[in-house]
Amino acid sequence: MRFLDRRIHLITGKGGVGRTTVTAALARAAARHGRRTLALEIGDPDGGYSPLGRLLGRETLSETPARLSQHLSVAHLWAPVGHEGFLRSVLPGGPLIKSALKSRALRKFLDAAPSFHEMGVFFHLLLLLEATREDGQPEHEVILIDMPATGHTLALTGLPDLLLGLIPRGPVAKALRRGQAFMNNPAQAAAWVVTLPEQLPVTESLELLDGLARTQVPIGGVLLNRYPDDPFDPEERAALDAFMAQHPAQGGLALKRIDQAQGAADRLRAGTDALIVSLPEVWVDDPGPVLEAQLHAAMRRTP
Ligand SMILES: Nc1ncnc2c1ncn2[C@@H]1O[C@H](COP(=O)(O)OP(=O)(O)O)[C@@H](O)[C@H]1O
Numbered sequence: 333m334r335f336l337d338r339r340i341h342l343i344t345g346k347g348g349v350g351r352t353t354v355t356a357a358l359a360r361a362a363a364r365h366g367r368r369t370l371a372l373e374i375g376d377p378d379g380g381y382s383p384l385g386r387l388l389g390r391e392t393l394s395e396t397p398a399r400l401s402q403h404l405s406v407a408h409l410w411a412p413v414g415h416e417g418f419l420r421s422v423l424p425g426g427p428l429i430k431s432a433l434k435s436r437a438l439r440k441f442l443d444a445a446p447s448f449h450e451m452g453v454f455f456h457l458l459l460l461l462e463a464t465r466e467d468g469q470p471e472h473e474v475i476l477i478d479m480p481a482t483g484h485t486l487a488l489t490g491l492p493d494l495l496l497g498l499i500p501r502g503p504v505a506k507a508l509r510r511g512q513a514f515m516n517n518p519a520q521a522a523a524w525v526v527t528l529p530e531q532l533p534v535t536e537s538l539e540l541l542d543g544l545a546r547t548q549v550p551i552g553g554v555l556l557n558r559y560p561d562d563p564f565d566p567e568e569r570a571a572l573d574a575f576m577a578q579h580p581a582q583g584g585l586a587l588k589r590i591d592q593a594q595g596a597a598d599r600l601r602a603g604t605d606a607l608i609v610s611l612p613e614v615w616v617d618d619p620g621p622v623l624e625a626q627l628h629a630a631m632r633r634t635p
């Protein structure tokens with residue numbers, strides 16, 4: 333299953349590992365492959381400054397997708413849009429929405445807070461996934477989400493199961509099942525764990541992979557970001573090690589980083605069967621273009 337054949341990609345991982353940078357690079361790469369691509373951030377559109385938007389060329393985002401180029405758009409996923417969109421889809425006309433909020437079944441549903449927020453986000457995503465153009469084709473062929481912190485991610489991916497347990501029938505359940513048909517389907521969705529080639533991040537990413545698997549979200553793979561360049565072949569390295577042993581000098585730190593990265597990558601490989609894609613550490617102000625070029629090429633071959 334190639335990256336571009338799937339509709340939804342959840343970009344997850346601990347803060348600071350490069351989630352937003354990688355999401356932006358993936359979005360640009362998918363758009364360059366000619367897919368109508370939508371990059372999403374979860375949050376409040378009045379929150380002002382958007383890190384994802386800024387990397388893509390927009391300081392602020394709204395809940396309505398903004399076109400950045402022929403194939404690339406960006407927006408905020410915003411819970412109230414989902415709440416309202418959901419009510420509109422089950423009820424004709426505005427005034428009914430008020431009375432619907434009084435319905436017992438719906439109240440029970442809303443009382444399942446704190447899932448209320450996730451539910452709104454989930455339904456907003458569903459609206460975007462199901463949006464079609466006049467020719468019946470999806471408005472957004474590939475949707476990428478810069479996911480929030482780990483706990484929120486698992487709350488979102490675990491939401492359908494949780495709510496279907498509470499309310500197995502009715503329009504809410506129906507919509508949740510439509511969402512599951514996307515989110516839990518390996519032909520449609522993939523979660524990607526961004527991490528760094530260091531011990532603690534690797535441990536955390538293995539835990540996150542377990543958590544994601546428990547919520548039945550298909551795993552796309554691990555994006556091992558900021559992998560340091562190793563310019564030496566084994567022979568050169570052996571010579572260098574011999575030299576360094578006698579002259580413990582400054583270069584030792586860089587070599588140690590390379591070795592640590594290798595050790596962390598080995599541990600990652602031992603801990604998961606998931607696909608692992610390494611992305612280089614890029615020593616320029618904006619690593620975006622280099623990552624985009626690599627991901628663009630990888631999308632052709634990535635299973
Ligand atoms: N491959 C990379 N090489 C060099 N710097 C990177 C790379 N990926 C991300 N960064 C830098 O790391 C910092 C954090 O990245 P960001 O995408 O904001 O992380 P997150 O969204 O996970 O918090 C940024 O300054 C970004 O430019």
Ligand SMILES: [Mg+2]
Nearest residue numbers: 351352353383
């Ligand atoms: Mg970020």
